[in-house]
Amino acid sequence: MADAREINPLLKQVLELGPPLVFFLIYLRIRDNTYEMAGTEYSGFIVATLIFVPIILIAMAVLWALTGKLSRMQIFTAFMVIFFGALTAWFNDERFFKMKTSIVYGVFALLLGIGLLRGQSWLAYVLSDAVPMRHEGWMILTRRLCAMFATLAIANEVIWRTMSTDAWVKIETFGFPIAMMVFIFLQFAALQEHMISEDDEDADPDPQT
Secondary structure: OOOOOOHHHHHHHHHHHHHHHHHHHHHHHHHHOOEEEEOEEHHHHHHHHHHHHHHHHHHHHHHHHHOOOHHHHHHHHHHHHHHHHHHHHHHHOOOOHHHHHHHHHHHHHHHHHHHHHOOOOOHHHHHOOOOEEOOOHHHHHHHHHHHHHHHHHHHHHHHHHHHHHHHHHHHHHHHHHHHHHHHHHHHHHHHHEOOOOOOOOOOOOOOOO
């Protein structure tokens, strides 16, 4: 995008990671309360979910205003939050918002898997400009990340179906993101031999995309 702009990395992290943390703090504050709206009682969890939707929209609007761009992943995640947040409120059932995480991770795993079946790394298509790496390295990383997303989707299903809401909120806010960050850090460290240096001018990070 021609008018894309760079912003302070710390501010970018606050806009991307801040909304889930705000949701967590709001949930802790009101989790034991019930609220009546239009003759219907809602739990603290559902009210926190309803508050979370405009918060993430505002954060994305600010990010777009400052950078001039939003990633497909950010747009998709925001859509899922809005869609499942609406279902949660409409049916007054917190399970919809909890299963949202499984569907998001599952869709990511499915998309990466489709690319792998075609002999391609769609991950490279998205990230190769930021992370120069040879095609073989992208294929390895894509296979591993596909498996990671599938594992997180299954883990989320097990957690929200078998554990308390408190446990799910904590794992959703901190456990899954930390697991993903550690996993990606370890993968890039392990794939250093596939990285393209400035001297490798003719290297193609993914010739099939």
